[in-house]
Amino acid sequence: MNSVSPAFIATPMTDAMMSKRSQKMGVSFDEAIDSFLDEDRPSLELHRRGKAEEVAAVIAFLCSEQSSFVLGANYRVDGGSVATL
Numbered sequence: 001m002n003s004v005s006p007a008f009i010a011t012p013m014t015d016a017m018m019s020k021r022s023q024k025m026g027v028s029f030d031e032a033i034d035s036f037l038d039e040d041r042p043s044l045e046l047h048r049r050g051k052a053e054e055v056a057a058v059i060a061f062l063c064s065e066q067s068s069f070v071l072g073a074n075y076r077v078d079g080g081s082v083a084t085l
Contacts (some may be wrong), residue, residue, distance in 0.1 A: 002062050002070060007078035008041055026041040045080030 003064050008014060022032035037047055055077045061067055062075070 002063070003074045004055060004058050005074055005078065006050060006055045007076070007081050008037075008044060008049050009055060009077075010051055012051045014049060031052055039044065041071070041081060043081050044078070048079065050077060 018029055018032045018036065022029045023038060025032060025035065027035070033049065037044060058075045058077050061068065
């Protein structure tokens with residue numbers, strides 16, 4: 001079995017988190033994301049939220065014949081955050 005481990009992905013859930021953060025901090029939505037990345041995810045190398053399409057591409061690969069010999073792998077779709085730990 002294979003698995004996919006996404007990190008900070010632009011989804012309705014993280015949108016809601018960042019909207020709440022922006023209201024609490026009195027800043028724009030984008031500023032809330034930037035401050036979250038700086039304060040809570042400083043090791044995320046790409047310094048941005050991932051896109052659902054980026055996660056979907058890995059899943060599509062794992063569902064394809066191209067991955068027929070891939071077994072027991074965990075694909076981190078995390079913008080490099082784990083690589084820096």
